[in-house]
Amino acid sequence: MASIKIRAKASDGVTTIKALIKHPMETGQRKDKKSGKLIPAHYIQEVTCEHNGTAVMTALWGPAVSKNPYLSFKFKGANAGDTVKLSWVDNKGESDSTETKVS
Amino acid sequence: MINMKRRTFLKGSVAAGAVSAAVGAGLLTPRMVLAAWPTAAFEAGSVDSALDALAGAHQLEGSDKISIRAPDIAENGAVVPVSVTTTIAGAESISILAEKNAAPLTASFNLGPNTEGYVSTRIKMGKTSSVIAVVKAGGKLYSTGKEVKVTIGGCGG
Numbered sequence: 001m002a003s004i005k006i007r008a009k010a011s012d013g014v015t016t017i018k019a020l021i022k023h024p025m026e027t028g029q030r031k032d033k034k035s036g037k038l039i040p041a042h043y044i045q046e047v048t049c050e051h052n053g054t055a056v057m058t059a060l061w062g063p064a065v066s067k068n069p070y071l072s073f074k075f076k077g078a079n080a081g082d083t084v085k086l087s088w089v090d091n092k093g094e095s096d097s098t099e100t101k102v103s
Numbered sequence: 104m105i106n107m108k109r110r111t112f113l114k115g116s117v118a119a120g121a122v123s124a125a126v127g128a129g130l131l132t133p134r135m136v137l138a139a140w141p142t143a144a145f146e147a148g149s150v151d152s153a154l155d156a157l158a159g160a161h162q163l164e165g166s167d168k169i170s171i172r173a174p175d176i177a178e179n180g181a182v183v184p185v186s187v188t189t190t191i192a193g194a195e196s197i198s199i200l201a202e203k204n205a206a207p208l209t210a211s212f213n214l215g216p217n218t219e220g221y222v223s224t225r226i227k228m229g230k231t232s233s234v235i236a237v238v239k240a241g242g243k244l245y246s247t248g249k250e251v252k253v254t255i256g257g258c259g260g
Contacts, residue, residue, distance in 0.1 A: 064209035
């Protein structure tokens with residue numbers, strides 16, 4: 001499901017991660033315009049980012065994070081070529097992850 | 104309460120330019136908590152109860168070491184870009200709350216020991232409200248707020 005686009009760029013010892021995740025982030029409060037029924041909630045609850053197997057950031061998200069979420073943060077201690085892994089889990093138990101190299 | 108936060112923000116925005124280049128991450132101590140998703144915190148209907156459920160307290164201390172970058176006027180409440188930068192040493196987590204959303208807590212970022220005090224994301228806002236950034240460090244909660252005007256709400260139909 002390649003749902004994640006991620007970039008990791010190191011500069012002066014600080015690595016900046018920028019990621020875009022393709023996800024509906026449905027709040028559970030919206031109604032289907034045709035049927036008038038509520039669209040069930042479907043949103044990412046947890047995003048984890050690991051650098052060489054160590055978690056550098058864990059994000060807990062509620063339904064109020066925008067559709068197709070964008071996420072950016074910075075951490076120290078990574079070198080070019082290191083592996084950064086980003087994974088997410090949503091409220092339906094679906095998940096995805098991807099890996100990229102620090103450039 | 105809100106007015107106090109605004110005043111703090113005004114003070115903070117002056118200082119933020121000078122301190123945003125500084126880095127506090129080097130002083131962080133190692134800790135790694137992979138908490139289960141805090142349902143109660145995300146369902147809480149007010150800022151105070153959300154923070155109680157998330158962090159066990161809601162006593163916020165205004166801080167000029169936190170800066171929020173968000174638009175003054177968001178035309179589309181479904182996508183409001185918010186960036187939070189803090190220079191507080193030992194920041195453990197950064198939480199973003201939209202005060203007048205049905206459930207104010209939008210996102211909480213737990214930072215690792217080498218992670219800098221910076222997160223950027225996009226949130227939904229139901230109506231004009233204050234966006235509050237809460238930074239947890241050393242068992243205390245620090246916060247800054249910024250008013251964002253929303254012309255079209257992003258929650259609901």
